[in-house]
Amino acid sequence: MSRLNTIVLAGCALGLLLGTACTGTSAPLDREALVLRNTVHVNTVDSLSSLSVGNGNFAYTVDATGLQSFPQRYRLGIPLGTQSQWGWHSFPNVNNYKPEEALKVYRFRDRDELYAVQFNERGRQQQAADYFRVNPHRLHLGYVGLEMTDSQGRVLGPESLSEIDQRLDMWNGVIDSRFKVSGAEVSTRTLCLSDCDMVASEVASSLLPAGQLKIRWSFPYATGGHADDATDWMHPDRHQTRLLQADAQSVLLERRLDETVYYVRIAWQGEATFSAADQPHTFYLIAKGDKLAFSTWFASGPEVFAHAPETDFNRFATTTAEAWQSFWQRGGAVDFSQCTDPRAPELERRVVLSQYLTAIQCAGMYPPQETGLTYNSWYGKYHLEMHWWHGAHFALWGREDLLERSMGWYSEVAPIARQIAKRQGFRGLRWMKMTDPTGTEAPSKVGSFLVWQQPHFIYLAELIYRNHPDSVEILDTYKDLVFETADFMASFVDYDGLEDRYVIKGAIPAQETLRAGETVNPPFELSYFHYALKTAQLWRQRLGMPKNMDWEIILDKLSPLAYNDDKLYLAAETALDTYIDTRFTSDHMAVLGALGMMPASRLVRKDIMANTFDWIWDNWNWGKTWGWDYPMTAMCAARLSRPDKAVDVLLMDRRTNTYLVSGHNYQDGRLRLYLPGNGGLLTAVAMMCAGWDGTEGRPGVNGRGGYAPGFPKDGRWKVQWEGLRVMP
Numbered sequence: 001m002s003r004l005n006t007i008v009l010a011g012c013a014l015g016l017l018l019g020t021a022c023t024g025t026s027a028p029l030d031r032e033a034l035v036l037r038n039t040v041h042v043n044t045v046d047s048l049s050s051l052s053v054g055n056g057n058f059a060y061t062v063d064a065t066g067l068q069s070f071p072q073r074y075r076l077g078i079p080l081g082t083q084s085q086w087g088w089h090s091f092p093n094v095n096n097y098k099p100e101e102a103l104k105v106y107r108f109r110d111r112d113e114l115y116a117v118q119f120n121e122r123g124r125q126q127q128a129a130d131y132f133r134v135n136p137h138r139l140h141l142g143y144v145g146l147e148m149t150d151s152q153g154r155v156l157g158p159e160s161l162s163e164i165d166q167r168l169d170m171w172n173g174v175i176d177s178r179f180k181v182s183g184a185e186v187s188t189r190t191l192c193l194s195d196c197d198m199v200a201s202e203v204a205s206s207l208l209p210a211g212q213l214k215i216r217w218s219f220p221y222a223t224g225g226h227a228d229d230a231t232d233w234m235h236p237d238r239h240q241t242r243l244l245q246a247d248a249q250s251v252l253l254e255r256r257l258d259e260t261v262y263y264v265r266i267a268w269q270g271e272a273t274f275s276a277a278d279q280p281h282t283f284y285l286i287a288k289g290d291k292l293a294f295s296t297w298f299a300s301g302p303e304v305f306a307h308a309p310e311t312d313f314n315r316f317a318t319t320t321a322e323a324w325q326s327f328w329q330r331g332g333a334v335d336f337s338q339c340t341d342p343r344a345p346e347l348e349r350r351v352v353l354s355q356y357l358t359a360i361q362c363a364g365m366y367p368p369q370e371t372g373l374t375y376n377s378w379y380g381k382y383h384l385e386m387h388w389w390h391g392a393h394f395a396l397w398g399r400e401d402l403l404e405r406s407m408g409w410y411s412e413v414a415p416i417a418r419q420i421a422k423r424q425g426f427r428g429l430r431w432m433k434m435t436d437p438t439g440t441e442a443p444s445k446v447g448s449f450l451v452w453q454q455p456h457f458i459y460l461a462e463l464i465y466r467n468h469p470d471s472v473e474i475l476d477t478y479k480d481l482v483f484e485t486a487d488f489m490a491s492f493v494d495y496d497g498l499e500d501r502y503v504i505k506g507a508i509p510a511q512e513t514l515r516a517g518e519t520v521n522p523p524f525e526l527s528y529f530h531y532a533l534k535t536a537q538l539w540r541q542r543l544g545m546p547k548n549m550d551w552e553i554i555l556d557k558l559s560p561l562a563y564n565d566d567k568l569y570l571a572a573e574t575a576l577d578t579y580i581d582t583r584f585t586s587d588h589m590a591v592l593g594a595l596g597m598m599p600a601s602r603l604v605r606k607d608i609m610a611n612t613f614d615w616i617w618d619n620w621n622w623g624k625t626w627g628w629d630y631p632m633t634a635m636c637a638a639r640l641s642r643p644d645k646a647v648d649v650l651l652m653d654r655r656t657n658t659y660l661v662s663g664h665n666y667q668d669g670r671l672r673l674y675l676p677g678n679g680g681l682l683t684a685v686a687m688m689c690a691g692w693d694g695t696e697g698r699p700g701v702n703g704r705g706g707y708a709p710g711f712p713k714d715g716r717w718k719v720q721w722e723g724l725r726v727m728p
Helices: 003-010 031-036 124-134 313-329 344-361 384-396 400-423 456-466 472-492 523-542 549-557 590-595 606-619 629-639 643-650 675-690
Strands: 040-042 051-054 058-062 082-084 103-109 111-116 143-148 162-169 174-181 184-192 198-205 213-218 239-246 250-257 260-269 272-276 282-287 291-299 333-335 494-496 501-503 720-722
Touching: 031 313, 031 333, 031 344, 051 174, 051 184, 051 344, 058 184, 143 184, 143 198, 174 313, 184 313, 198 213, 198 313, 213 291, 260 272, 260 282, 282 291, 291 313, 333 344, 344 384, 344 675, 384 400, 384 456, 384 675, 400 456, 400 472, 456 472, 456 523, 472 523, 472 549, 501 549, 523 549, 523 590, 590 606, 590 629, 606 629, 629 643, 629 675, 643 675
Parallel strands: none
Antiparallel strands: 040 162, 051 058, 058 082, 103 111, 143 213, 162 174, 174 184, 184 198, 198 291, 213 282, 239 250, 250 260, 260 291, 272 282, 333 720, 494 501
C-alpha cells in the first residue's frame, strides 16, 4: 500500500497516529498543567461561546446545554454544526449544466486562456457558473439536542437556563455542562470518538423520568447558502428520513436528500423509548431513569455499523481521554507561565486553544474550509490558498501526520489540475483555488486567477520531509506532484527579452484588491515561486537526478521585488501609486510574506523590507485585514530582528485579531470563526521559538527554553518550549 493511501485510510483517528515528544535536555514540560490551566469556561447562553468536539474528519458543536438544544439562538453566532468530510450534497442539475459553460477567454499572453468565472450578464453561462459555485455544498448532518418543558408541557427556551457552568476539558476531550431549568439540575457530558464519526453523551437530571427532558434528533434540508448553518426547515418534502431498523437499545435511520444518502445509528444505555415526533424529520428518546447515555453515529454507508460497539459512555470517555492525552504529550508545546509580560497568559491561551481547534477542524482527509466543520463559508468548500495556513503548523509542531492526512487528496484530483493547466496553455498542475472533494473548480471572479496556492504543495511536502530527513519513502511519495507543480510555475512566468528577466503577470495576487490584467510582479508571489522552484530543484538532487535547467534559468533571472524612490516595496511592479491608492493599502499586506513566510533570497533586500515594514505598521488600513495577516506580520518582524513587534502584532487589538472564549478567531458578522488565523498563530509561534534556517546553531534553539529568536530579550518573555521544528 502506498504512503498516500495509508495516510488517507488512517482517517480520523487521533489515537492511531501517535509519536513521542522531543524534550531536549531539560526535564519535560508539565503538559497536563499547561492544557488544564487553559480550560474553557462558559457561564452564559452566548451565541459566540459555543464549543466543539471532533476528530479532524468530524465535528459536533454545542450550546450551553452541552448539546444542540437551541440552534436558532446560535444561528448567527458560532452555529451548532454537525459536519463531516464526506457529507456533501448537490441540488439536482435539472438543466444539465456543464463545467465548460462557465469558462471565459482571457488574453494575458499571446494566446487564449480559459478561466472558470462568474459572469455579470444574465444567461445560461451565468446560471452554469452559479450552479457549479454552489454545488456541491457541505451538509449539516443533523441536530442532537435536549427538549425541555415545564410542568404544563410548554417547551422552554434558552432564557429558562440558570446557574450555567460549562467546561471544555481539552486534556480529556470532553465538554462538561451543568445548569438548572425549572429549579432542577441538569448535567451533560459530551465527547467525540477519535476513530469514527460518533458523538456520545451522558445526561443526568430528575427531569428525565418526569418526561420534562428528552433527547431530540432533528434533520434539516440543505440550503446551499454562501455562509450559513446549512439548515433549511422550510422544505420538509424535499428530503426523507426513514427508520430502517430498531431494537431495544438502538435504531438505524436513513437520510435521503436528492441523490445524497447517509445513515445515522442511535444507540443508548438503559431503558428508554424512541419515537418519531409529530413534525417531520424529528425523533425523541425518552428515558425511564434519571440518567441516560446515548451515542449518534453518522456514516456515508450502513456497512460501517456491522460491528458497532455496545454503547458504554464510560468506556468511550476512557478511550477518548487516552487519544487526547496522547495528542498533547507528543509533538511541540510552548509554556508562557514563566513570562512576566501581562499579555503572556492571553498568548498562551490562544496557542493552546488553537492546537485543539485545528486538531478537530483541520486535520482531516481533505483540506479544511475556512470555518472548518462548524458551519459553511463559501458553501462549505475549501480554499487551497489557505491550506498552508491551516496545515503548515502541524509539521512545525512535530505532528506532520495530521498534515499528511490531507496531502493524499492532491493525488486524487491531479488529473483535473493537469487539465486546468493544459486548457490555459501551461504545463504541469494548476491547483484549483476553491473546490471540494471531487476537485471541481468553483467559478470565481477572483479565485480562478490566484496563483499563490500553487507552491503550497511543494512547501508542505518539504516540511514533511524535513521532519524525516533522508526518507526516500517521502521523496517517492510526493516527488511527481512536486515536479509537476514546479513545471506549472516555470511555464506560468513570462520571459521579458528586453530586460532579460522572468516576470509574473496575468494573476490576482494574495493581496486581492489588485486586478489580474493590470498586475505585474506581485512581491509575495515572486518570492514564493523562487522558493518553490529552488526546493523542487533540491528534491531532484536528493533523488540523484540532474537539475532541471529550465528551472535553474528562471531562478537566476526571476525579477527581484520592485521598490520606489523611498526604498519601499510596492504591492506590484505596476502599482506605482501604492501609497496613495487605498486598493494597495487594504486587504493582506502580502509583501511582508516575501520575507516572513518565505526565507531570505536574492530577490529581497532586508533593508528595504525593514523600511516597508515600518511604513505598513504606521499606515496600513488594519481594519481591512484578515486573521492570518497578524502572524504573517509577526514572522516578517522576527526575520527582521524585531521580536518586540512580532509579539505586539500577535496581540494587536483589532477586530480581525479577536480570539473568542472558545479560541476561535473572529473576523466579522459573516466569518464568526476563521481557522487560518489559528493555524497562522501556531506557525508564527513555532518559528519565534524554534527559529528558522540560519538560527538553529544558536544555543538553546533545539531544546527547552533557549534562544527563541522571535521573542524579546527584555527579561519579560522567558518562553519555555519543546518539540518544535525549525522553519525554512
